[in-house]
Amino acid sequence: EAGVTQFPSHSVIEKGQTVTLRCDPISGHDNLYWYRRVMGKEIKFLLHFVKESKQDESGMPNNRFLAERTGGTYSTLKVQPAELEDSGVYFCASSQVAGGNTEAFFGQGTRLTVV
Amino acid sequence: AQSVTQLDSQVPVFEEAPVELRCNYSSSVSVYLFWYVQYPNQGLQLLLKYLSGSTLVKGINGFEAEFNKSQTSFHLRKPSVHISDTAEYFCAVIQSDTGGFKTIFGAGTRLFVKA
Numbered sequence: 001e002a003g004v005t006q007f008p009s010h011s012v013i014e015k016g017q018t019v020t021l022r023c024d025p026i027s028g029h030d031n032l033y034w035y036r037r038v039m040g041k042e043i044k045f046l047l048h049f050v051k052e053s054k055q056d057e058s059g060m061p062n063n064r065f066l067a068e069r070t071g072g073t074y075s076t077l078k079v080q081p082a083e084l085e086d087s088g089v090y091f092c093a094s095s096q097v098a099g100g101n102t103e104a105f106f107g108q109g110t111r112l113t114v115v
Numbered sequence: 116a117q118s119v120t121q122l123d124s125q126v127p128v129f130e131e132a133p134v135e136l137r138c139n140y141s142s143s144v145s146v147y148l149f150w151y152v153q154y155p156n157q158g159l160q161l162l163l164k165y166l167s168g169s170t171l172v173k174g175i176n177g178f179e180a181e182f183n184k185s186q187t188s189f190h191l192r193k194p195s196v197h198i199s200d201t202a203e204y205f206c207a208v209i210q211s212d213t214g215g216f217k218t219i220f221g222a223g224t225r226l227f228v229k230a
Contacts, residue, residue, distance in 0.1 A: 004158070033217070042119075043159075043205065043220040055215045091159065098216045106151070108158030 002026070004107035006092050012113045018080040021110045025074070025094030031055075032075050033095075033104060034067060038088035046090075049075060050098065082114045117141050117210040121221035129229050130198055136191040136224045138206030147209040148189045149218070150180055154202045162204070165189065176200070201228045 007022045025032045034046040046065070047057040051072035060067070064083070069075040079086055089111050093104040122137040140146065150162040163174025170182040180191045189206060206221040 006158075035218070035220075040223075042222045043218075045217040045219070048215055048217060050215075056217065059217075093159075093218075102216070103149075103161055103164065104218060105161075106159035108156075 004092055004094050004105050006090075006107040006110050008110060009108065010111045010113075012115060013082055015084055015114055016081045018078065019082055019112060021077045021079075021090050021092075021112070023075045023077070023092030023094075023107060025092070026096075026105055029094035029096050029105075030072070031095045031098045031104075032069060033093040034075070034077055035091040035093065036088050037091070037109075038085070043091060046077075048098070055098070079112075082112075084114050087112055087114045116212070117143060117208050117219045119206050119208050119219055119221035121204075121206050121224050123224050124222065125225045125227065127227045127229060128196055131195045133194050134192065134196050134200075134226065136204050136206075136226065138189045138191065138221060140187050140189060140206070140208045142187050143208075145211075148180075148182060149207040149209075150174065150178070150189075150191050151205045151207060151220075152202050153205070153223075159205065162191070196226070196228045198228050198230060200226060202226060 005024045032049040037043040045059040048055045049069045066078045089109040091109045093106045095102050095104040118141045120139045128134045148165040151159045163172045165172045165182045173179045203223045205223050207218050210219045
């Protein structure tokens with residue numbers, strides 16, 4: 001069974017440009033999460049989808065970030081316009097159910113570099 | 116809100132030596148604790164988890180961790196490390212709030228295993 005896959009693995013863009021990251025969760029997983037790790041700091045929560053609905057987007061840093069999950073399958077995270085401080089590794093995770101004792105499966109991340 | 120503190124940012128150790136990576140979490144009524152590992156150029160992989168029951172948890176690759184409620188710790192140990200254990204290790208806790216469940220990570224500990 002395929003795991004969580006993320007595209008692209010690396011992206012280098014100029015400040016002011018737009019970048020779209022994609023996450024394909026494990027098939028059948030209703031819960032999809034986005035996390036970000038900036039400059040070697042903690043991996044921080046961005047948002048949580050349940051199917052196509054945003055359950056919690058409290059971690060989204062500002063309105064330059066837009067996440068979508070049309071149809072409740074794959075998700076995209078768009079950064080527009082990108083700023084230097086957006087550089088980091090963006091992780092996606094999915095789980096079958098949402099719960100404290102439920103393991104979330106993580107993708108390998110997208111390394112975003114804004115220059 | 117929950118928080119996780121990893122006390123060591125880097126741990127160098129010689130091959131076949133024992134290692135302990137320290138983790139403390141903020142206290143909560145119910146706590147679910149995890150250790151993840153990220154090998155170079157790979158995604159986050161679950162090493163082990165504590166949900167309930169025995170306080171000594173065994174994971175993959177010979178790692179184990181002990182849940183200590185009185186000290187709010189969940190230290191990761193391995194009696195004899197290999198070069199292939201060189202990676203970054205993340206301690207994590209599940210936080211439950213009005214938005215649902217999310218994973219709260221520590222800042223990570225880089226383990227360097229030297230020959």
